[in-house]
Amino acid sequence: MEVTLKTNLKGFKRNCWSKNLYGYFTYNGxxxxxxxxxxxxxxxxxxxxxxxxxxxxxxxAEILQEPNPNDTQTKLF
Numbered sequence: 739m740e741v742t743l744k745t746n747l748k749g750f751k752r753n754c755w756s757k758n759l760y761g762y763f764t765y766n767g768x769x770x771x772x773x774x775x776x777x778x779x780x781x782x783x784x785x786x787x788x789x790x791x792x793x794x795x796x797x798x799a800e801i802l803q804e805p806n807p808n809d810t811q812t813k814l815f
Contacts, residue, residue: 744789747782763790765798777801 745763754762759776761769770778778801782793 742791744791746789747779747787751779751783765802770802774802 750762759770759772762775763770763778778790778793778798781797781801782790785793785797787793
């Protein structure tokens with residue numbers, strides 16, 4: 739039996755935002771950096787996505803490839 743968990747983005751932001759979010763989500767089996775997770779959650783909420791599963795695949799790729807000068811962790815992709 740396969741189980742799929744989804745994260746409510748607004749609830750995640752409300753409850754976890756004060757923490758370092760490195761590794762809370764993965765993409766292609768690799769952990770996302772703190773800055774990538776924050777961009778993904780904020781962008782998802784801004785575009786009306788309820789969970790990370792509602793975010794289109796191409797948006798994930800765009801977030802992960804977008805340079806961010808505040809991202810102190812090494813880019814994954």
